[in-house]
Amino acid sequence: MADNFNFELVSPERLLISEKVSEVVIPATDGEMTVMANHAPTMTTIKPGVVSVKASNGQVTKYVVFGGFADVVPTGCTLLAESAVALSDLNRETLTKRIEAARTELDAVESHEHKTRLEQYLAELTHLNGALIPA
Structure with missing residues (x-):
């Protein structure tokens, strides 16, 4: 049986x-990352995606995050999300509004660096929309 650790998801x-869990899968910027008890200390940025939380009783709960960062230590993990919602509460309208807002901001931006980040964010949101919300 896996050891449990403290996990908090804050928006x-x-x-x-905020509870003891056995495993958390987070959408780190460089790829999905599984966190378990006694994980090496790590800080990472988070991209839009799904956080999968496995409780100590084996039940899995999923949340959608829209960026942020995670702080991992051997005894726990704290994910500070720019915005987050339970997957069960997400709908097409919510994602469509976020995609439209990102497109509007992209049209107005002049800095190439900011434009590149917004293009990446928009691609991640579009992928998330296709993966989570069936047509």
Whole structure:
């Protein structure tokens, strides 16, 4: 049986989860990352994607995050999301609004660096929309 560790998922709006878990899969910027108890200390940025949380009883709960960063230590993991919602609460309208806002911002940006980041963010949101919300 896997050891448990403390996991918190926090967004500016609220604390979504704070409990002992056995495993968390996070959408790190450089690829998905599985965190378990006694993980090496790590800090990483988070891209839009799904966070999968396996509770100590084996139940899996999923959340959608829209960026942020995670702080991992051997005894726990804290994910500070720019915005987050339970997967069960997500709908096509919410994602469509985020995609439209990113496109509007992209049209107005002049800095090449900012434009590149927005293009990447828009691609991630579009992928998320196709993967999570069936047509």
